[in-house]
Amino acid sequence: MKNYSIALLPGDGIGVDVVREGKKVLDTVSALHGGFTLNYEEYDWSCEYYAKHGKMMPDDGLERLRNFDSIYLGAVGYPGVPDHVSLWGLLLPIRRQFEQYINLRPVKLLKGIQSPLAGKTPEDLDLIVIRENVEGEYSNIGGRMYEGTDMDMAIQNSVFTKKGVERVLRYAFDLSQAKGKKKHVTAATKSNGINHTMPFWDEYVHKINKEYPDVTSSIVHIDALAAFFVSKPETFDVVVASNLFGDILTDLGAAIVGGLGIAPSANINPEKRYPSMFEPVHGSAPDIAGKGIANPIAAIWCTSMMLEQLGEQDSAEAIMTAIEDVLQEKEILTPDLGGKSTTEEVGDYICKKLKNSL
Numbered sequence: 292m293k294n295y296s297i298a299l300l301p302g303d304g305i306g307v308d309v310v311r312e313g314k315k316v317l318d319t320v321s322a323l324h325g326g327f328t329l330n331y332e333e334y335d336w337s338c339e340y341y342a343k344h345g346k347m348m349p350d351d352g353l354e355r356l357r358n359f360d361s362i363y364l365g366a367v368g369y370p371g372v373p374d375h376v377s378l379w380g381l382l383l384p385i386r387r388q389f390e391q392y393i394n395l396r397p398v399k400l401l402k403g404i405q406s407p408l409a410g411k412t413p414e415d416l417d418l419i420v421i422r423e424n425v426e427g428e429y430s431n432i433g434g435r436m437y438e439g440t441d442m443d444m445a446i447q448n449s450v451f452t453k454k455g456v457e458r459v460l461r462y463a464f465d466l467s468q469a470k471g472k473k474k475h476v477t478a479a480t481k482s483n484g485i486n487h488t489m490p491f492w493d494e495y496v497h498k499i500n501k502e503y504p505d506v507t508s509s510i511v512h513i514d515a516l517a518a519f520f521v522s523k524p525e526t527f528d529v530v531v532a533s534n535l536f537g538d539i540l541t542d543l544g545a546a547i548v549g550g551l552g553i554a555p556s557a558n559i560n561p562e563k564r565y566p567s568m569f570e571p572v573h574g575s576a577p578d579i580a581g582k583g584i585a586n587p588i589a590a591i592w593c594t595s596m597m598l599e600q601l602g603e604q605d606s607a608e609a610i611m612t613a614i615e616d617v618l619q620e621k622e623i624l625t626p627d628l629g630g631k632s633t634t635e636e637v638g639d640y641i642c643k644k645l646k647n648s649l
């Protein structure tokens with residue numbers, strides 16, 4: 292029997308509530324499926340931990356995480372703790388150390404959810420955005436010059452490497468080839484305005500595409516692409532973008548399929564040399580923390596992505612079916628989806644659906 296080890300990092304605020312429900316779903320599916328077991332280790336690394344220890348995690352934190360199969364993160368953030376502390380103190384070290392260079396975000400309208408785009412159905416809204424997760428525009432290179440003078444200026448350099456660009460593009464073409472409905476990759480660019488890094492990116496899109504003769508590609512400027520996400524999302528299949536463009540596109544993507552309460556994401560190390568990390572797109576949501584009304588569906592969807600990445604396809608699909616059943620019934624939903632139920636009630640109900648289905 293296979294055994295997977297999972298590091299639980301509930302984090303702050305609603306992260307704690309939603310990870311609890313996700314774990315319940317994982318336990319339910321593994322008990323029912325019978326083909327694998329899961330064991331967990333929980334860590335309290337968070338902004339609360341930071342308040343006590345002056346750091347987001349212990350010095351050997353990454354070392355402790357290294358040998359897990361997956362990391363399951365709730366959210367980190369707390370009013371008064373600047374975002375860069377949680378980002379540079381926990382999230383970025385994990386993403387970078389474990390070479391999680393793929394940020395995967397399904398932009399998929401689940402059955403039972405109404406898109407804010409009039410008339411769009413689950414068939415229309417079913418694409419996947421791959422965001423480059425470790426280089427690109429979010430580099431630490433640059434600085435401020437001549438501050439306090441009339442020449443005051445700031446410079447920030449982007450870094451695009453052959454290794455970094457090739458591997459994210461290959462992942463996109465691989466995914467399209469294996470699972471894409473249209474066998475088409477759309478690459479976001481801005482090579483008309485950004486004249487060093489983006490032409491470099493475009494050049495590699497053409498080059499990598501040659502390795503995949505059965506997959507077509509197009510290169511679309513990010514401004515137009517953002518508009519097309521709204522006006523004709525049904526034309527897309529696999530979309531690949533640099534760190535900054537992917538960041539923007541994925542938030543837009545979350546908005547057109549129903550918002551933060553149901554948006555999952557995965558930070559993947561495709562080689563499986565290190566653990567991948569699964570986390571809902573939303574943050575710690577201090578405004579509703581402790582009220583028991585956070586929607587756990589984003590975090591539960593993450594457990595499906597985790598199982599899929601571990602190779603447990605049937606269980607991953609069963610979780611999605613259970614989520615869609617609950618959404619379509621519209622009986623047990625949290626307030627963000629117009630319901631009156633609690634986080635726990637939604638989690639329990641999804642588990643009940645799973646038990647009935649397997």
Ligand code: ATP
Binds near residue numbers: 553576586
């Ligand atoms: P952080 O600083 O941790 O990023 P934030 O203040 O940016 O937190 P988000 O978590 O990004 O907050 O949430 C933004 C808004 O969306 C909040 O008003 C929050 O209540 C709502 N929201 C986010 N996640 C959920 C959820 N799972 N269920 C219900 N509402 C949510």
Ligand code: MG
Binds near residue numbers: 574
């Ligand atoms: Mg936020």
